[in-house]
Amino acid sequence: MSDSTIEAIKKQIEENPIILYMKGSPNQPQCGFSAKASQAVMGCGQRFAYVDVLSNPDIRAKLPEVGNWPTFPQLWVKGELIGGCDIIIEMHESGELKEVIDEAAPQEAQ
Ligand SMILES: N[C@@H](CCC(=O)N[C@@H](CS)C(=O)NCC(=O)O)C(=O)O
Numbered sequence: 001m002s003d004s005t006i007e008a009i010k011k012q013i014e015e016n017p018i019i020l021y022m023k024g025s026p027n028q029p030q031c032g033f034s035a036k037a038s039q040a041v042m043g044c045g046q047r048f049a050y051v052d053v054l055s056n057p058d059i060r061a062k063l064p065e066v067g068n069w070p071t072f073p074q075l076w077v078k079g080e081l082i083g084g085c086d087i088i089i090e091m092h093e094s095g096e097l098k099e100v101i102d103e104a105a106p107q108e109a110q
């Protein structure tokens with residue numbers, strides 16, 4: 001089955017080891033759930049990609065099908081869905097989020 005939006009999403013997920021789908025941007029989140037999630041991911045100190053689903057309505061409509069997850073935010077690491085706000089916060093508090101993100105981040109040149 002070919003759907004250009006789904007293909008585009010899969011490409012984003014493949015090409016970006018850490019990608020957060022959210023409402024707004026990390027600096028200007030447009031929803032409390034996205035604000036909390038992006039704060040937690042930023043707190044891990046690695047660069048990450050993000051997509052604002054409010055300015056990309058096609059992605060907002062189709063992403064839930066890709067990961068079988070209905071809401072935003074969604075954090076994807078190394079091609080796999082980690083989860084939404086609740087899971088991100090829980091993993092941040094346990095220290096597991098930083099481990100997962102550090103492990104996925106490309107090594108910076110020395
Ligand atoms: N408990 C959820 C909260 C997220 C949530 O409920 N998001 C809603 C409101 S922002 C959502 O994305 N609804 C679908 C939509 O707006 O497209 C989580 O852990 O991520």
Ligand code: FES
Pocket residue numbers: 023030031032033
């Ligand atoms: S935009 Fe209303 S709860 Fe997220």
